[in-house]
Amino acid sequence: xxxxxxxxxxxxxxxxxxxxxxxxxxxxxxxxxxxxxxxxxxxxxxxxxxxxxxxxxxxxxxxxxxxxxxxxxxxxxxxxxxxxxxxxxxxxxxxxxxxxxxxxxxxxxxxxxxxx
Amino acid sequence: xxxxxxxxxxxxxxxxxxxxxxxxxxxxxxxxxxxxxxxxxxxxxxxxxxxxxxxxxxxxxxxxxxxxxxxxxxxxxxxxxxxxxxxxxxxxxxxxxxxxxxxxxxxxxxxxx
Numbered sequence: 001x002x003x004x005x006x007x008x009x010x011x012x013x014x015x016x017x018x019x020x021x022x023x024x025x026x027x028x029x030x031x032x033x034x035x036x037x038x039x040x041x042x043x044x045x046x047x048x049x050x051x052x053x054x055x056x057x058x059x060x061x062x063x064x065x066x067x068x069x070x071x072x073x074x075x076x077x078x079x080x081x082x083x084x085x086x087x088x089x090x091x092x093x094x095x096x097x098x099x100x101x102x103x104x105x106x107x108x109x110x111x112x113x114x115x116x
Numbered sequence: 117x118x119x120x121x122x123x124x125x126x127x128x129x130x131x132x133x134x135x136x137x138x139x140x141x142x143x144x145x146x147x148x149x150x151x152x153x154x155x156x157x158x159x160x161x162x163x164x165x166x167x168x169x170x171x172x173x174x175x176x177x178x179x180x181x182x183x184x185x186x187x188x189x190x191x192x193x194x195x196x197x198x199x200x201x202x203x204x205x206x207x208x209x210x211x212x213x214x215x216x217x218x219x220x221x222x223x224x225x226x227x228x229x
Contacts (some may be wrong), residue, residue, distance in 0.1 A: 035218070044209065044220055044221075044222050044223045045158075045160075045166065045209055045211070045220040045223075046220070047216075047217055047218040047219065047220070050216060050218070059216040059217070060217075061217045062117075062217070095165055095166075100171075101152075101154065101156075101171050101172060101213060102156040102168050102171040102177075102211070102213050103156070103158075103166070103168065103211075103213075104168050104171075104177065106165035106166055106167075107165065108165055109165060
């Protein structure tokens with residue numbers, strides 16, 4: 001079964017840092033681009049960042065550029081999102097998603113709350 | 117950035133009736149090299165992650181019931197549910213997968229009348 005499982009969310013103070021992880025299984029991890037998509041409570045979906053299968057190309061939404069860093073370790077079948085300088089508006093459920101010509105597989109998400 | 121706009125924001129349809137959701141992109145999402153529209157539809161039920169329904173504007177994902185269909189090209193797209201079932205209550209999102217930053221519509225909440 002193709003599966004993505006996120007972890008690493010939690011409560012963090014404004015200005016703090018957090019690293020999210022996403023473990024993939026059931027598919028050839030290194031062959032697929034992956035993305036992080038977030039959803040603030042009661043709101044819609046926002047693409048945050050994406051990375052190519054090799055990890056050589058990365059992409060960011062303007063809202064997180066310079067603060068978040070996406071990376072992957074294909075030997076561990078794991079995707080990461082390093083989040084620095086967190087703001088209240090970063091509070092959201094963060095999903096990782098596998099890419100084809102769409103986001104075809106989604107994890108269950110990990111919640112990040114930025115609050116003092 | 118490509119802006120995606122859905123209409124309506126919410127919709128109430130009787131069981132067995134047709135539901136139609138529209139999505140408009142601020143620029144074409146038609147990739148000329150393969151003549152495919154990089155427009156995607158997702159369904160999100162309460163407390164669940166989004167589920168892929170349709171990609172390339174009209175290709176149904178494996179396992180998606182055939183009452184779901186997508187149409188359109190260029191900048192204007194439609195998701196149609198031909199005969200609404202109770203399990204179709206959800207929020208539906210369109211998304212352009214043409215270029216980064218990938219962008220989503222604001223969502224359409226579909227309820228039973």
